[in-house]
Amino acid sequence: MKLYKIIAILFFMILCGCRNDRNLDGNYSVCFNGEYSEVYFKKDSMRMASESEWVSLSEWRKIEVKNDTLYFETFGEWRDSATAEIKYIGLNKIELKLLEANRSINLEPINKSLNFEKPKELWNGFIKRLNSSNCE
Numbered sequence: 001m002k003l004y005k006i007i008a009i010l011f012f013m014i015l016c017g018c019r020n021d022r023n024l025d026g027n028y029s030v031c032f033n034g035e036y037s038e039v040y041f042k043k044d045s046m047r048m049a050s051e052s053e054w055v056s057l058s059e060w061r062k063i064e065v066k067n068d069t070l071y072f073e074t075f076g077e078w079r080d081s082a083t084a085e086i087k088y089i090g091l092n093k094i095e096l097k098l099l100e101a102n103r104s105i106n107l108e109p110i111n112k113s114l115n116f117e118k119p120k121e122l123w124n125g126f127i128k129r130l131n132s133s134n135c136e
Contacts, residue, residue, distance in 0.1 A: 028107035031135035
């Protein structure tokens with residue numbers, strides 16, 4: 001009888017462990033190599049804003065998420081396909097491990113509603129968030 005309880009508990013844990021109700025939808029700030037950027041996820045697309053002149057504010061690009069891996073096209077002058085392992089490290093905090101470069105990027109949530117239809121308003125907010133960040 002005890003063996004059946006253990007099997008039932010293990011089966012329940014496996015079933016619950018397979019459910020993936022987490023998603024990337026939202027806005028995140030990134031400090032990578034001393035450069036502040038923001039990454040925006042919406043359903044199956046992402047875009048990026050950066051102080052880098054190569055990126056600035058990108059267009060929405062399709063992404064694909066399979067299990068714990070994000071497949072996307074990089075931003076900037078030299079675009080290439082890339083993959084990153086997604087790891088949830090806390091409440092709404094995400095780590096992306098870039099598999100090709102073996103480097104990790106922490107995504108910190110931006111808890112403000114952003115309006116992409118008003119670029120001036122978006123960039124004013126971006127500059128405020130940049131100035132208040134400790135990106136070095």
